[in-house]
Amino acid sequence: MANASEINLLEIPPQHILDGLIPSHETVQLSASTDICLDGTYGTAYLLATDKHLFAISPNGDSTPHTERIPLSEITNLEVKDLFGNSLLKVRTATTGTTLARFTKGQNQKFNRITHQLETLVKDARKTEEKIAKGQLGRAISGRRCDVCGTIISRRVGVCTNCLDTRKLLYRLLAYARPFWKLGTLSLALLLTSTFIGLTPPLLMRELIDGVLAPSENYETTFFRDITNSIYGMPTGYEILYFLVGLLLLINLSQSGLRAIRSYILSVLGQKITYNLRNEVYQHLHRHSLSFYNERETGTIMASITQDVGRLQDFISDGLQEIIRDIITIAIICGILFTLNVKLATLVLLPTPLLIIATLKFGHRLHRTYRGLFRRWAAISALLADTIPGVRVVKAFAQENREVGKFQTRSEDLLKGEIKIAGIRSIFSPVMAFITSIGTLIIWLVGGTSVLDGALTLGNFVAFTQYMWRFYGPVESLCRLNHRFQRAASSAERVFEVLDTQPDVTDRRSAYAMPAIEGRIQFDDVTFSYEPGKPVLKNLNFTVEPGEMIGLAGHSGAGKSTLINLICRFYDIEEGAILIDGRDIRDVSLKSLRNQIGVVLQDPFLFNGPIAENIAYGNPDAALDEIVAAAKTANAHDFILRLPDSYDTPVGERGVRLSGGERQRISIARAILRNPRILILDEATSSMDTETESQIQEALYRLVQGRTTFAIAHRLSTLKHADRLFIIDKGELAEMGSHAELIAYDGIYARLCRMQTELSKLRAW
C-alpha cells in the first residue's frame, strides 16, 4: 500500500484558494490537477485530499471557485470512468454520488494511480479494514493471344503491337476532341498567331542593323521603313531605334499574353477530354462480367484509367497542335530564308538530313531503353503492390530480408537502365549541338564572305543566323514525333480495348425485368467451363422448390462456388439453361435479377466507409432501424457497439480493421437487409467460432424461411437445417437427398460426416 512519501503533492492549487477551505488541523495528503473543469471547459481544476476530506476545486470564471467537500470516511466507492470523449472520477457515499474531476484521456493513468492512493486514505480515515469497492469501466494472364493476328500479347503492354493501326486510332482519338472543336480551334489560332509574331524579331534585328546602326547602301526600303516614314516623315536614326524598341516590346508582350491564354485554354480542353474519357472507361469497366477481371491484372486495368487516359489527353490537346506548329514554323522559316538569300538558304539547310538521321537513330535507341526502363519500373510497382498488402504474411514467415533482397535486385536493374539512358543522352545532346553548329560554320564562312564582298547586308547575315537556330528545333521535335505517336497509340489501344470489349454478360435487347421471384430454380443440363475444354460443371439437372434450403457440400474445388456464380449470372453458360420461376435468367435484366438475390461470400468485401454504410450497401436508403435490426439478426450489434464509434466506425480499406468473422457478420447483415428472394451463403460462417456460428444459425434459420437458399459449408453441422443436400463431386451432382437418406446411401456425404465426427471427438478431448 502507498505510504505518505509516495503520495503526489506536486500539483498544489494556489495558496489563496486553500486558505479558508482547509480546516487548520488537517494536512494535505494528496493533490492533483485536472485539465477539464467540472463545467466542461478546458482549464485547471484540482483534486485535493487531506487526512479527513476529499476536495474538488474547479474554477468558475472570475467568481469564487466551485468547491466540493466529501468526508473521506463516508466514501464507499471510487470510480474512474473512461468514456468516449473524456474521463471522470466519480465518488460515491452511502447516499450521494458526485463527479469530482473531469480530465482528458491522457490523464487516465495518473488518475488510476490517484484513485489507488485515495483508497488508502479512505481506509485510514475509516480505520476499518472493510474493503471499498473500486470500479473501473474499462473500455493477370500469360500467353493471351491477339484475336486478329494470333501473336502472343505481352502482359505488360496489354495490346497487340502487331495490329496497332495508328492512323485509325488517331481518328478515333480525335472523335473525343470533336465536341470541343471550338476550344481546339481557338487555341490553335492563338498558337499560330503567337508563332507568327514570334518569328518577327530577327527581321526587326535586320532593320536595326541595316537601317540604323550600320546603314548599308544596297539595303532596299522595307515594310518597316514605310511605316516609320509614315509616322515620322523623315525619321532620324534615333526615332527609328525608339520605334523598333517599342515594337519589340509590343511583340514580347503580346506573345506572353497569347501564351498565357492558350495554355489555359489548352489545359481546360485537355481536362475536359480526359474527364469524359476517364468516366467512360470507368463506367464501362463496371459493365464487364467477372471473366473480364479474371483475365486481366488489376494493375493494368487501373493504369488504363489513370495513366493511359492522361497520356492520351496530353497527345490530343498538346501533341497534335505542336505538330502543326512545327510544320508551319519550318515552312515559314524556309520561306523567309529563301526570300532573303537563295544560295545561303540552300547551304543552311544542308545539315538538316544529318540532323534528321541522328535524331531518328538516337531517338530509337532512347525509346527502346525507355521502354526497358518502364518495364523495370513496372516490376518494382508490381513487387510493391504484391508485398505491401501481404506484409503480414511476410512478417509471419520472417521473410523481410528476402523481400528486401528482391527489391534490391530490381532496384539495381533500374539503376543500370537509368545509367544507360544517361549515357545515351549525354552523347545525344553534344552530337546534336555539333551538327547544328555545322550550319553556323557554313553561314559564317559563306555568309561572312558575302558580307565582305558586299553581296549581303550585315542585317541579313544576323537575321539568317537567328532563323537557323529557330529552324532546327522544330525539325528535331518532328523527328521524335514517331515515338510520341507510338506511345499515345499504345495507350489509346489499351483504353479502347477496355471500351471495345463487349461485356460477355449483358442484358439482351429483349430483356425484361424479372418479376418478384417465387424461388423455383431449375438447372437444365447445365455444363460450364471457365476455360474451353475443361468443364467445371457437367450436365447438372435439378429443380429446387420455392422456399427450399439446399446445402451444398463436396470437396474444395468441386464446383460449388461456380454453381452459385451461375445462379447470380456472374458468368453465362454455353450449354443448357438455368430457369428461375420458369424464366431463363438470360432473358431477364441483370439488375432485376441480382436485386432479388442476396449473397454472402466466404471472404466478404467491405468498402472503406462506416459500418452502417457497409451494411446498407445494397439499399443505401435503408432506415436506421433496419440497419440496427439487421445487425442484431446477424449477431453483429454487440461487437459493433464495442467499436470506438459504434455504427459510425470506419472499417478501413477492405475492412482490415475487422476480423474475418466480424466481416462475415457485417456481410450477413447486408444480405438480411436486402431481404432477397434467393439467399446464397458461400461458406458464410466459416471464419466464426462454433459458438458464434450456432448463435447466427438460429437467426439465419429464421431468415431462410420462405426464401430459396443455397448454403455452402465445410462444417456439415452448419447444414443441419437444410431440406436437401446436394453433394457435388468433380463438377457432377453425385448425391442428393436429406441427411438421413444420404447417410443410409453411405456415399461421399456419409464418409465426410464420419470424418467430421471423428474430428469433433478429437476436439472434445
Add this chain to the structure above:
Amino acid sequence: MISHPDLTGDLSLLSPRDIRLYLDDFDDLTLDLRGEIHHRVGVQRAFPFNAPTKFIVLLNSDGAEIGIVRDLGDLDSDSRDALEIALEQAYFMPRILKINSIVSNFHVPTWDVETDRGHRVFEIPSSRRDVRVIDDVRVILRDADGNRYEIVDYRLLDPDSIVFVETIV
C-alpha cells in the same frame, strides 16, 4: 423500400411510454423500466456522428444492453434532460473555433486550437486514421490519447484556419 416484417422483433426498442430516466441521488443515470429499476445505466450512441440523438443504447452496470431509445425526442422532458446530461458527460467533444497553428514534428502534427471549451494543444498521430471528414465539411479529430474534437463546418472558420484544415484533409 422493402419492408421487413421479419426484422422488427429483433430491435429491442424501449417504448418511450415504458421508461423513465432520471439522475438518482448519486447523480447516476437510472432507468425505470415499467417499475423495474436499473441503476448506474451507461449510455452509448449507435450513430454518434450521423444520428447523435437517435438510437441511444442503454447499458446496465455490467455493460450489457438493456435496450435502445429510438429517439431522444420521444422521451418525456425529464427523462430527456437526464439522458442528455449523461450523453454530454460521456461524449465530451469540444468544437474547434479557430486553429492557431498546426506544426509537424517528426510527421506528428501538433494542433494548437481554440475550442468552445477553451484553448487546447493536442497531437494527431495519423491523419489517415484519426481525422474523419463527414458530409465533406464536418471534421472529427481524435488525438493521441483518444480525446475527440469536432469542426462543425470547416468552411465557416477564418481563412487561415481553413488553409490549415485543407492541408490535412
